[in-house]
Structures are given as C-alpha cells and as structure tokens.
Amino acid sequence: ETGVTQTPRHLVMGMTNKKSLKCEQHLGHNAMYWYKQSAKKPLELMFVYSLEERVENNSVPSRFSPECPNSSHLFLHLHTLQPEDSALYLCASSQWTGFGYTFGSGTRLTVV
Amino acid sequence: SQQGEEDPQALSIQEGENATMNCSYKTSINNLQWYRQNSGRGLVHLILIRSNEREKHSGRLRVTLDTSKKSSSLLITASRAADTASYFCATDEEAGGSYIPTFGRGTSLIVHP
Numbered sequence: 001e002t003g004v005t006q007t008p009r010h011l012v013m014g015m016t017n018k019k020s021l022k023c024e025q026h027l028g029h030n031a032m033y034w035y036k037q038s039a040k041k042p043l044e045l046m047f048v049y050s051l052e053e054r055v056e057n058n059s060v061p062s063r064f065s066p067e068c069p070n071s072s073h074l075f076l077h078l079h080t081l082q083p084e085d086s087a088l089y090l091c092a093s094s095q096w097t098g099f100g101y102t103f104g105s106g107t108r109l110t111v112v
Numbered sequence: 113s114q115q116g117e118e119d120p121q122a123l124s125i126q127e128g129e130n131a132t133m134n135c136s137y138k139t140s141i142n143n144l145q146w147y148r149q150n151s152g153r154g155l156v157h158l159i160l161i162r163s164n165e166r167e168k169h170s171g172r173l174r175v176t177l178d179t180s181k182k183s184s185s186l187l188i189t190a191s192r193a194a195d196t197a198s199y200f201c202a203t204d205e206e207a208g209g210s211y212i213p214t215f216g217r218g219t220s221l222i223v224h225p
Contacts, residue, residue: 105154
C-alpha cells in the first residue's frame with residue numbers, strides 16, 4: 001500500500017451508466033491528480049487539485065467530472081462514457097505540486 | 113503537452129547486466145523524476161533529481177541529469193528479474209504558480225532470469 005487508495009479496483013459500466021471513482025490519501029498531501037493510462041499512449045494528466053482548488057483541466061470531456069471535497073479525497077464522476085474511455089485511471093497525490101508523486105493502484109475501467 | 117520522452121521504448125537484458133534508459137525533455141524544469149510501473153498497477157516513485165543536481169544514487173539506481181542537453185538517464189546496475197517493469201520519467205512544467213507533472217511513454221524493461 002502506498003498511502004493512496006483507489007476504489008474500486010475494477011469497474012465495468014455501460015455507456016448509459018453513472019459511476020464514480022474514489023481516491024483517498026492520508027499522507028497529509030495538499031495536491032491530488034487524476035491520470036488516464038491507455039495502452040500504447042503516454043500517461044494523460046486529466047485534473048490537478050491543489051488545496052482543494054482545481055488548477056488544471058486538460059481539455060477533458062465533460063462526461064468526466066472531478067470533485068475534491070477536502071484535501072484527502074478526490075472523486076471522478078463518470079456518465080455517458082464511450083468505449084474509448086476504457087483505460088486504467090490513476091490517482092496520485094503530492095505534498096505540493098512540483099514534488100514527487102505517490103500513486104494509487106488504479107481503477108481498471110471497461111466501458112461496454 | 114508531452115515533456116519527457118524515454119528511449120529506448122523497450123529493452124530486454126539478462127539478469128546481472130546493467131540497464132540504461134534515457135529521457136529527453138523540451139522546456140526548463142524544476143526537477144525530474146523517475147518512476148516504475150508493474151503491469152496494470154500504479155507508478156512507484158524511484159528517485160527525484162533537482163535541476164541543480166547532476167547525479168544521484170539510490171541503491172542500484174543511478175540517475176544523471178544534463179540540463180544543457182535537456183536529458184536524463186537511469187542506470188539500473190546488476191539487474192534482477194524482479195526489475196522487469198515499465199520505467200517513466202516525469203518533469204514539472206510551471207503553470208500559473210503550480211507545477212504540472214508530465215510523463216513520457218515509458219521504457220518497457222524485461223530482465224530474463
């Protein structure tokens with residue numbers, strides 16, 4: 001365990017479903033991140049939160065909606081996804097932006 | 113934008129040999145980091161080297177940084193089968209007072225027993 005916990009580990013959802021991914025850290029970090037990792041593509045940064053404020057939104061489609069209610073929790077709300085959204089979704093945290101990142105084990109998402 | 117780019121994309125060696133991976137980047141950096149990822153899992157932070165450092169060691173890992181060439185290398189000495197994984201470099205670009213991390217595509221390392 002790295003100190004960053006992601007749930008669920010695996011998720012299969014239909015294109016009309018609504019689901020949420022959860023990330024939790026108790027490392028005292030102030031920044032949290034969502035990444036998407038697809039086969040044969042670089043890790044794609046989706047969202048960055050620093051002190052619960054979103055500081056980066058990398059042109060992510062609106063069917064992905066992040067939420068950071070406090071510095072320990074980060075959610076990614078999913079709705080009307082497409083099959084190409086199937087990927088490994090990784091959450092990470094860091095003391096501040098610009099320091100080393102601690103990653104969770106990821107959620108393997110399959111959209112059918 | 114993609115900052116770090118690892119080379120080679122894939123590396124296959126025998127146990128006991130050294131493995132060297134390279135990373136090139138485009139803009140000025142605050143620091144450069146190397147990560148390891150086992151198949152389907154999260155990334156594990158290996159080592160961070162600051163822009164004013166040239167070399168850093170951690171166990172069997174040696175990282176160098178050449179800011180004039182905008183490149184870094186990761187050397188794993190006396191490799192083991194358990195070192196089989198993908199290795200990524202990451203750099204931080206400054207954006208509006210925050211640092212935004214960017215990862216390359218990674219080098220896939222296979223160490224044969």
